[in-house]
Amino acid sequence: MTPLDDVRVLDLTRLIPGPFATVVLRDLGAQVDKxxxxxxGDYLRQLPPQQGGANAGFHSLNRGKRSVVINLKTPAGKAAFERLLARYDVLFEQFRPGVLARLGLSHQRLRQRYPRLIICALTGYGQHGPLRDRAGHDLNYLARAGLLALQGPADGPP
Structure with missing residues (x-):
């Protein structure tokens, strides 16, 4: 028995941060479906190094997860997503603030329809504030923190 044996997570994340968080939940026993x-699909699939038709990191970060293809931009896709979501305890999403709302799937609407649902929203700069709409990646955070300036002299190699 593991700590999250009875927890079901629906994973809308991609690249590295969200898949890393959800694979930890999976390692703790949750059922995670992507x-x-x-x-x-997930952009990470396409990047090198490839192994078995997908990025090796993709395989690592999505191990033990089931995957389904749903186009959330179509009425049929949204309906399929909501039918699926009814079976889950947690929704983990990694879109910029407002994307789910534009798709007709705002956090408020989902909370009303699924009161037990826990919504985890992973963003680069939070849901509110002046930077909320910016993409957030490791390089952005290093630059904002001034750490890129420490990578070598301005007139020298990195």
Whole structure:
């Protein structure tokens, strides 16, 4: 028995931060199911190094997860997503603030429809404030913290 044996997580994350967080939940026993769009899916799949048709990091960060393709931009996709969501305890999303609302799936609407649902929203700069709409990646945080300036002299190699 593990701490999260009875917890079901629906994962709308991509690249590294969200998949890392949800694989930790999976390692603690949660059932984590990943929703990917109908295009290329999680961007990390396409990046090198490739192993078995996908990025090696993608395999590591999504181990033990089931995956389903749903296009949240279509009425049929939204309906399928909501039917699926009814079976989960946690929704973990990693969109910029307002994206789910533009899709008709705002946090407020989801909380009303699924009162037990825990919504985890991972963003670079939070849901409110002057930087809320900016993409957040490791390089952005290093630059904002001044750490990139420590990578070497301005006139020398990195």
């Amino acid at each position: 929703v990917e769009d109908g295009g290329a």
